[in-house]
Amino acid sequence: MLRLLLPPNLEAAIPRDAIAIRVELDLLPGDRPGPTPASPPSQSGGSATGLGPAAAGNRNAGTAPGDLPENLLPGLALLQRLGVKPQPASLIQLTRPQLRELITALAGQPVFFYGTLPEVPLAWHGTELSGVSELLNAAPPPNVRNTNIRPAASPGPTAANVRNTNIGRAPAPAGESGSPLLIDGSEHFLAVMLPARGSVHYDAVLEFLREHRFVLDPLNRKWWLRDRHRVLNLLATHGRRLREDFGAEFTDNFKRNTARLREAEASAEVSESPDGYDVSLGLNAGRATETQVREAVASGRGYVEDGQAIYLIDQSRLEKIQAAHRKLAGDPTGTGSAVRQHRISKARAAEVNDLLEELAPHFQAPETWRRRSAALRNLTSLPPAPVPAALDAILRPYQKLGVAWLWHLYRQEVGGILADEMGLGKTLQALALVAAARAANTRAVLPAFASVSRSQNRGQTPAGEHAGTVPHLVVCPASLVENWRREAARFAPELKVFVHHGTRRLAGRDFAAHDLVLTSYGTLARDTVLFESVEFDLILADEAQHLKNRRTQAAQSLRALRGRGRFLLTGTPLENSLDDLRSLFEFLMPGFLAKVPPSLKRDERSWHDAQLRTQTAPYILRRTKAAVAPELPEKIEQTIWCEPTPAQAALYRRMQEDSERELLDLAAQGSSEGNLRFAVFTQLLRLRQICCDPRLVPSARNAAAADSAKLDAFRELLAESIDEGHRMLVFSQFTALLGLLREELDAQGVPCCYLDGSLTPKARQAAVDKFQNDAAIPVFLISLKAGGTGLNLTGADIVVHFDPWWNPAAEAQATDRAHRIGQTKVVTSYKLICSGTVEEKVLALQDTKRALLADVFEASDEAAASLSLADLRELLK
Incomplete structure (x- = not known):
């Protein structure tokens, strides 16, 4: 198997004739021949490496000559001339002519990938490699005329x-x-x-x-x-x-x-220690001692002698080694040295592995090191997580990869950020991880980063630590707690779930009776002492942007928790600055990132920022809808469950009781069935308005915006949508609600367009044109009756149904304002539903009593609707 990974900065590297390519080569047993005298010498002066056609034709006895795919032989021969050796991975640096020749030799073969998308091969258009050949053809002429093929990092004339x-x-x-x-x-x-x-x-x-x-x-x-x-x-x-x-x-x-x-080469050794790895990096100069090498470097001498040979010290190689020392030490001001040892955390294995492989051609890593680092660089090599069969059957291929990635990090006792674009199922993947951990019956062991907390309680049994049972914890915004409960019940019904929120709270030892505990950031902050006393297995924090300010009580409370695996879910891991990312990793892996001095020069700050990006990259997984589009339907539909706020729930119950009394009074007074129907419709309307926002009900005009659970959920959706560059349509049947949403957007400084039935046809078309033609407007507020049909709004790819349209066909028509001919993106439709209310009842009955619901909510003449009073009153209960 052959894989060529192109750098993410390819466009910038091509004009410089400095195109670094990672070669991953998995030779079959028959592809490792012995000496082949008939093969030409390699450019490094040794015998042929066995990659090219000559090697394929000079097999040892008993080796099948067909082991190397014939269609790869020209490319393998060229790689041999470029100095690639038969090892699993190596780096070469090519000029434009060299890369062109390599593309020609491997035309049509699915072996080229971008390093950032190692599972998706680049497409071919005839003999042109998509996105690469165009860059090569458009680049200016090279500065250096000599374009004969040579190894990218060959030594001097030794x-x-x-x-x-x-x-x-x-x-x-x-x-x-x-x-x-x-x-x-x-x-x-x-x-x-x-x-x-x-x-x-x-x-x-x-x-x-x-x-x-x-x-x-x-x-x-x-x-x-x-x-x-x-x-x-x-x-x-x-x-x-x-x-x-x-x-x-x-x-x-x-x-x-x-x-x-001789040429002094970089050498690297790694040994495992209880709390990480000891990394030794230096120059291999034969029998010369470390002291001799240090003295030569310190004196500016470019060579060192060991009594038998003279080892030349390439200054550029030495500078790379010194730069590597600075990276390993986390100190941009250090002068570095030729030989030095470093203690690094286990979480840095992937980052440091790439660094050492580039510098030291003979680097051999320990097995645990290779296992930690290799899988993080290539998701396709990860073994699947032991997800229960019923749940595994629901997962899409990219979701299975995501769960496998989370599982790998969990098993290695490090953390990670699942940063998939909104709509790709981060909650489902997280629940699959929890189910896999439960199915594997893995006993949690506190990692090194929690050892301090444990040592402080030595001799005591933590409150939540029962033999063989360790609960998992999810922390999320209060508006999403109910949604997590619903999703867990739907996709992982085998989990024993407890919602630690509101008036229902657990005592310390009670945690062990549950597989999964759900709580909000606010509740966690209030019950910090309780949660600190419990040892959790998995800790998952949803909507992790709430933790980006490390000084908030929520962030401090979360960092104080003890758990084996720590994970964050967010579509926007980086909002304002790289300091956001530092704050997140303080929770994920305390001590993983070097502390940044408070006062830094600009170049030192840039160095630390570059280090941060490199170190954190293996622990952030982000897939966009565009990247996984072949696995997605054209339209994704999701329901977001919102638990009413205490004030909202109290108002809803009071309205239910008033409705029941009013109906009883009317019946006792001998009112006609028409009057009773009218009363029922009025009460249903009030209950639906309370579900949206209590301020819509005349008797609750003085309610606060904070009393609307749906508004909280909408804020979360809005922030993530804008941060990811999406544009959304928001539909509601209530123009008064649209007015409240417009006030909310104005308060946040978010521009929007607005459309309801009061607009003239000309003004209506002007609003549509403005939204379609101005990508800087991220939100369009639309009255469902006025804009549910007849509009073309392909500029949006997110649709929010704030209050559900009870006829699914009509709701689909509204969604299709964005999902129609001309739309080039996957459209995601969100339906906000208040749990335990008339909205949930109607949703459950949508299929079985669709005709009834259409009569209730769409009949132009309510009095003529053919419904029994029993049916109507059932909806009010």
Whole structure:
């Protein structure tokens, strides 16, 4: 299997001719041949690597020659010439011509991927690679003319790489004539013959020789450098430049005389410790000691001797090692050193693994390290989570990947952020993780980051810690607690769920009787002492943007919790600045990120920010609807359950009681059936208005906006929608409610369009055109009666039904204002439902008594509706 991962900054890298590509190669057992004399030498001076056709044709006995796919052989041969070795992963840096040749060799093969989407191969259009060939064709001409294929990071002219004339020579570029730059000498001197005056390199080489104080001998016309220290330093610092930029050839005499020269390579070792890993990174210079290497680097000497060989220290490689030390230490001001050890957390395995693989070609990581880091870089390699079969059958493929990713982090005792775009089912994936943890019957063990809390209670049994039973916890905004309860009952009915909210509260040891405890951020803050006494298995925080201010009581209370796995759900992990992300990771993995000094220079701040992005990337999973579009229906429909606020619930109950009394009084007075029907319709209207916002009811005009559970849920939807760049249509049957929503939007500074039945046809069309043509307007408020049909509003991809339209066909028509011809995005429709109210009853009866409901809510003449009073009064209960 062959995979070529392109960098996310491809567009910027192409003009610089510095295109870093990760090569992932999974050779079959038969693809690892022994020595193949018939194969040409590789550019590193060794024998053929066994990647190309020559290797395929010179198998050891007993090896099937067909193990390598024939359609990949041209590409594998080219990769061999580029210096790729038969190992699972390596990095190469290509120029534009090299990448073009690689694309040509592998035309039509699904082996190219972006590193940020490693599971989705790039598409081919004939021989053109989608999105890549266009960039290559549009890029300006390269600055360096020599485009012959070479390894991207090959060493200078040492004995290891100049013994073969094909390696010491870089053929002259097309169109260049005359003799090449020729270098003779030893470790004590260099004698350089300039290229022909017609060479494109002549002026640059002459300037280079003068800059480094070569002396011209007029008798033999050679430029001489006769100082061992200066010669070795120049070969260490500029050897690669002489060969690659100037097309230098090295004489056989030079190769014999420099047989003792070697290239000092980066070396890395990792060992596991109880609270992380010990990482040692340095330069491998044969038998030279660490002290000798340090002294050479400190003195500016570009080489070190071990008694048998001379190891050249490439300054650019040394700078990369020193930069790696700064990254590992989290200190941008450190000078770094050639050899140094670091203690890192387990959570940094993936980030540091990539760093070490790039620097140290022979890096061998421990098994636990490889298991932690490899899966995070390639989601397709993750084993599935043990989700119960019934729930697993519901999950879409991308959701199964998400659950597998969460499960992997949980098993490794690290945290993560599920940051999928709204509408992709973050709640469902989180519940699948909880169900998998319960099914696996995993006993929670406190990770290192909770050891402090445990040590403070040594000798005591935490309140929630019963043998073999550890509950899971979900913390979310109060407006979403009921929605979590409903989703858990629907998708994971085997879970014992308790809602710790309102008047229903648990005592410490009672937690162990439940699989899943749901609570709100406000309740958590009020019951901090109680929750701190309980050891949880999984802790999941929904709508995690509530934690971005680390000073809030909610954030502080959440950080004080103890749990094995900590996860955040949010569609917007980064809203204002990277400090938001730092605050989130203080909860997820305390101590994972280095502390940032309060006063920093701009370049130091930029360094810390870049470090933050690199370190946190493996622990944030975000998929957009566009990325997973093949797995999605054209329209996603979701119901958001809203638990009425205490004031809202009290008003609703009072209205129910008044309605019942009024109906009894009317019946006792002998009122006609028409009057009774009218009374029922009036009371149903009032109850529906209370569900939306108590301020709609005349008797509750003085109610506060905070009394509406739906308004709270709408605020959450609105914030996430705007942050993700979506645009929404909001439908309601009540124009008074639309007015309240417009006031809310104005208070937040959110521009909107408005449409109700009072608008003239001209004004109506003007509102539609304004929304369609101005992408800066994220919300369109629409009266269902006035705008439910006849509009084309494909500029929106989110539809919110604030108060449900009881005829599903009419509701679908409203949603189809956005979901229609011309829409290029997946449309998500949200229906807000107040639990335990007339809205829930009607929703449950929607299929079985659809005709009845249509009569109740759509009959133009209520008195003529053919419904029994028993049916009507049932809706009021």
